[in-house]
């Protein structure tokens with residue numbers, strides 16, 4: 001079994017038992033590391049990782065995968081119809097809020113350290129490039145640390 005599949009299975013069975021059905025892994029050629037998810041059929045979910053994820057260390061890879069599984073966990077709660085409504089109708093503002101909520105869920109699931117590692121790596125790789133603006137769609141490293149502290153109280 002490949003490293004991506006193994007990591008997905010491990011994190012899913014440990015922390016995301018609520019996600020139902022099959023998760024198909026797709027690997028997409030892309031110049032930067034990243035992931036995304038989709039729900040094309042009621043019993044089939046997709047998790048895509050880019051080829052550049054192969055270069056990431058385990059901590060960062062786990063952070064990305066836990067974030068993507070957090071999306072699927074939220075979608076599961078919404079149901080298939082609401083997912084499609086969101087996918088087709090969400091405004092940019094709603095999408096950004098959903099990304100930040102997803103970072104928070106990832107932290108609640110126990111992957112705070114991993115999320116911080118992905119933030120550091122994303123900043124290192126994206127700052128000063130054409131992808132830099134994507135950093136604004138997510139919590140910053142400082143916001144992540146603040147949220148972790150808030151949960152510890």
Ligand SMILES: [Zn+2]
Nearest residue numbers: 067071099102
């Ligand atoms: Zn996301």
